[in-house]
Amino acid sequence: MDQEVDPQVLAVINEKRLSGPRLNPVEIVEKMGVLAARERPFDHAWLASGDGVIATIWGEHVMVGTGARWFSLELLDTQFRTGGRARSPNQVQRAKDRLVLLKRTFDSQQTFRAVLQTNRVPIDELESNKSAKVSTRVRDDEEWHVAAWEPDEGLAVLVRGARGWVPSGAEVQAARARRGVPDAPKAGTADSTPVSxxxxxxxxxxxxxxxxxxxxxxxxxxxxxxxxxxxxxxxxxxxxxxxxxxxxxxxxxxxxxxxxxxxxxxxxxxxxxxxxxxxxxxxxxxxxxxxxxxxxxxxxxxxx
The missing domain is CATH 3.40.1350.10 (Trna Endonuclease; Chain: A, domain 1)
Known part of the structure; x- marks a missing residue:
């Protein structure tokens, strides 16, 4: 919801919303080159024409760091939402598909285009409430990139704008606290059951x-x-x-x-x-x- 969005981020979203054409959330993604947008309206990332990647960025998750740089934490756990609630099979698959596309841009050192969105219910109700529909979705003029991919920490760091800047450890910790993300488990505590x-x-x-x-x-x-x-x-x-x-x-x-x-x-x-x-x-x-x-x-x- 708007109350959860940083004022600087909300100002950009509102400016884009008021100045751009009146398109619904699916039409915005479709206009960006996703031919299957209408068949995959609930996805959180898409492969557009030309193999470009488009991903949603929730305004509620965006943090403003040093030098007014925006970043967002991407959680790598596809099975559970923040707080430990399990995802449905369809939600798990959508989460996996999104991570595959984001990881692809990280491995190839490519940028991705983003759609900024806010939601009609508090962010912690997303995926568990049928009313958790998109409130506002706008195309971001700035490109994003995956600045860090940390499986041991259970997260990736998505940054808006040019490469060369990453949030500090304190900024990442603040983002964790804001979203209620627990610290990564210490080495040696993971399940050691052998995998064949x-x-x-x-x-x-x-x-x-x-x-x-x-x-x-x-x-x-x-x-x-x-x-x-x-x-x-x-x-x-x-x-x-x-x-x-x-x-x-x-x-x-x-x-x-x-x-x-x-x-x-x-x-x-x-x-x-x-x-x-x-x-x-x-x-x-x-x-x-x-x-x-x-x-x-x-x-x-x-x-x-």
Whole structure:
């Protein structure tokens, strides 16, 4: 709600709201190049034309730091909201999709465009109250970037404007306190239950299936047939588009290698691709896809 927004931030939002065309929240995102905006109105980040990333920035979460620089903390826990309340499956998936896109900009050192928004109910009711609709959404003229990605701290830092500035530790701590975010757990307190390679691979297959299905494609798991690939991706009309061999990697299992069936299929099948999912069991899983001629470039790949 407006009462929760820093006055400097609210002034910018109101100026944009009053000076721009009268568009609803979906139309604003659509005008920024998101062709599927109407099909994904409840998402919090989108891939626009030209592979640019657009993400919502909640005005209630924006802090004004040194030199009037804006920043916002991005929590990396996709399973629970601030305060410990569990998200629904759809909310979890939207949170994961947003983190994947933001992490992609961080890894490539790219900026992303933002839509600033405020909400009709207090910020801590978002996702749990059906009335928690967008009150105001405006396009931000300034680009944003991910200045830090700290899995051990459970957060990333999003900064408005040019690179080179990051909030101080005291400013980050103040932002944590404002949002009620607890400090990260100390080393040694995390669950030490070992994770098997089968668990990682199963999570990777589920991730890839959700990824392609989320874009309207059909993703059929054929891994049990030992065809040299795991997922067959086809268009809504049934046309086969890709035959994807899936590999999940983690800190505990960073290496990957192709089976004899996968090597043979990669040599003869033009639609064959290798898709590597990093940390598929974590809250910020991400992936990269390789053609047969690029497989040796995959981190952790072991050849014959």
């Amino acid at each position: 390679g089968e668990d990682v691979q199963a999570a990777a297959l589920a991730y890839v299936t959700r990824h392609f299905s989320g874009y309207g494609y059909k993703a059929k798991d054929v891994s049990s047939q030992h065809l040299g690939y795991d997922i067959e991706v086809s268009s809504p009309k049934g046309e086969t588009l890709l035959k994807v061999a899936v590999k999940g990697t983690s800190l505990a299992a960073p290496r990957l290698e192709l089976s004899s069936d996968e090597r043979a299929c990669s040599a003869r099948e033009k639609l064959w691709r290798l898709l590597v999912v990093s940390d598929p069991l974590g809250s910020a899983a991400q992936h990269r896809i390789y053609k047969a001629t690029e497989v040796s470039q995959a981190p952790g790949f072991e050849g014959e």
